[in-house]
Amino acid sequence: MKSLTSNKRKSGNLRLFFRNSKAVIGLVIFSVFVLIAIFAGWIAPYNPQVSQFLPMQPPSLQNLLGTTSTGQDIFSQFVWGTQTTMIVGVGAGLLSTFIGILVGVYAGYKGGWVDSVLNTIANIFLVLPGLALLILIESYVKNTTPYSNGLIIALTGWAWGARVFRAQAMSLAGRDFIIAAKLSGASDLRIIFVEILPNMMSIIAANVMYACLGAILAESGLAYLGLENLSSNSWGTMLYWAQAGGAMLGGAWWWFIPPGLAIALVGMSFALMNFSIDQITNPRLRVRKMKNKASGVRKVESHGRENASA
């Protein structure tokens, strides 16, 4: 009975997601970059590391995005950078969400001293300044690859998700169907994965996007500071070399514009999808004409409260 209604609501939410133009635009932008990442080997015309062209050439048919100060093809660097950055961003986002779920849901569901301990740890990670902590760690760990970078980002950045999941799990833990599951002898793990998690999918989805965006921004920032292995291919490393190679003073806009713009577009696609999920799960935010305001809001009030407490 319960699963039937929740399934119906879920498919309804999916339909709302695809009917929302913002969500669709976000999904399309995201898919384009995913495709570039998957087919990088076919799309990139040259080896991104080999210096085989005239330095600092503006975009041309031969080099679609021009060349670097050492004569590397920027388009090829960009395509391979897409692959690295997408893997690191999405991977770190998923991993940090997963850790957040483990800590947050378990703490919220168990309560008591388990909750106190886990919540305190999460709060400490939450208040420690993220980027400064990353810089501190990476200044000791020399020459990290983009992937180890992503790992460090995920291991330090899970706390925000944990806090959100904990609040949601706490409100779910007292509901009848969880108590019923407990009484019927289901194990903690089963209750968490079968009963609690399916009921917080929209929050998880929103958190994944938020975490991916954060991871991509953090990775590119660290790489831009030169804290990542300098021979790796990522958008952040491209920006580092653009800065170090004098792209600004040489007027080589084609060198530093594409990677940053790509990060902005991927970030935008996450933000757009997130924005739409927000609108779907909080019906009060759906655009409605002012006149219906009073009557319309009342109908969804109970539903809206439920989400607001999340």
Next chain:
Amino acid sequence: MRYFFNRLGFLILSIWAAITLNFILPRLMPGNPAETIFAKFQGHMQPSQLHAMELQFGFSNKPFILQYFQYLGSLLTGHWGLSYTYYPTSVSQIIVTSLPWTIGLLGIATVISVVVGTLVGILIAWRRGGIADSTLPIATMFFQSMPLFWLGLVLVYFLAFTLNWFPMFHGYSSSVNVGWNWPFISSVIYHGILPAIVVFLGSISGWIIGMRNNMINTLGEDYVVFAEAKGVSNSRLIFMYAARNALLPQVTSLAIALSSIVGGQILVEQVFSYPGIGYQLTNAVSMEDYPLIQGMFLIIALSVLLVNFLVDMLYGRLDPRVRRRGTES
């Protein structure tokens, strides 16, 4: 009172965590960074100073726990070590000179962003579904999802390098005398405009969207509908009835924004070579100046934790419900 001690306990616990991280990390890493530092400092340092360095980075043979307490002791007495880059300037001295730049630039930019963003949020929530409501949140979200340091690079390239409207780097022109005189102050303002624009563009989206959503929630409340039916004028309805209550969640966001001022825009400061805390941190990283890195991390962490604590206190005063809940979490 219980709430106060609860929060104070968390403050001390988190400060302890930050300090301990600082202590453990260099000892945990392979290829002991301490040796790099030691090699760099040897030759141009007093023996007593070298000894202090040994304590800080742990290549003395003393037991681990003793080193730890000596480290804590030296931090408490204000001995945060000496910078390698600016030798023989002490780390605390560099913090004192950099902090006003960061707080000044980011403080002003944040306040402008909060005020403008909140007003825009109120207005577009009132004109819901209008042109501004459907474009502004998306347009500003674009800025929020891009790396701000890159936005800085682009603005420097087009507005400072190509068009020459603004200076490219630093906090003030090297041709003026530092002090309370107009040429210096105007130079500081002139140099601050571009980084402030970057911070403003990067942060305004949250204020607009947050306030818009809060407003939409309060505009649906019974008391607002009743006031509208009673014939209260629109401007009074917006600002005195709806916006007042919608502001409270914004205060929470403001607290988060204030606490991250010192360490919030490390990369933006780096792009503009703005002489604040973030720029010193990135400089220290590229120079492998570990005492300075540690000091900068510690001051950033401390400022976040202290502001958080103060805001918690303030919140407990404003909203008694928080005080009761706070003792449980």
